Amino acid sequence: MKQNQLGSSELRVSEIGLGCMSLAPENGAEGREIIKRAYEEGVTYFDTADLYQFGWNEEFAGKSIRPFRDKVVLATKVGNRWTADKKSWEWDPSKTYIKEAVKDSLHRLGTDYIDLYQLHGGTIEDNMDETISAFNELKQDGLIREYGISSIRPNVISYYAEHSEIVSVMMQYSILDRRPEEEMLDYLHGKNISVIARGPVAKGWLSERAFKRSGDEQYLEYEGKEIRELVKGMQDKLSSERTLSQAAIRYCLHHPAVAAVIPGASSVDQLLSNVGAAHTPDLSQDEAALIQSLSKASVYNQHRR
Incomplete structure (x- = not known):
């Protein structure tokens, strides 16, 4: 599978990674097989978060990749802390919390370092300089190799892009959510920050x-009827060399800012379908334009000052 450089870092990630959030405690055996097969198929980027299943997801992902830990990029996230009753979580991007939480994540993951540590959100009201300082110190201490943010907020993204050493921004992006195209993808690509x-x-x-x-x-x-019409148009007009979901994955990879996509998988069959997109042709300019003509070019109207 194609491996892409993550921003200006030395990290290289498979163009199709695995989002581990969909792995569940009740399906542990299948989850282990999904991670094992993903690696065998060339996946080298595995993404989790301390928030998922109260930390179980980190523990499970860390244990499952242990046989090939030094050959993959392990990513997790920080910033959300569960309340005492475990019914909700609170946002805490403070240096104190981040430096405490990283130790818990390292313990659950069973590793001495995190390849990519990501801020799991962010608001314009945060003390972002304090958060950046925390990540820089963790990097200097060798507890993390690189850091990034997971956010859809344009003002938050631009602040980190201008004032920190982030190498990546995780954001929701698909044919049905083309908001990043309006102002984020070209901007981040110009900053050598990967999406x-x-x-x-x-x-x-x-x-x-x-x-x-x-x-x-x-x-x-989108209403359901609109999506079905869009999907039918893709079926009728795009190359039959790809399934619909593979075409959707290749659409995200069409922009050079995108280093990796991370679809989840709740079964081995679903995983194999996703990673199979790596062996299908890139979208042509005409195909990308066709998809854009069938879908909506929406913009971010929220998350402004």
């Missing part, structure tokens, strides 16, 4: 499963 695209298949909408959904469902700005 990690989450949600490339839009919760299954950009696959044959779209035709099995009930008529009143919707996704962001």
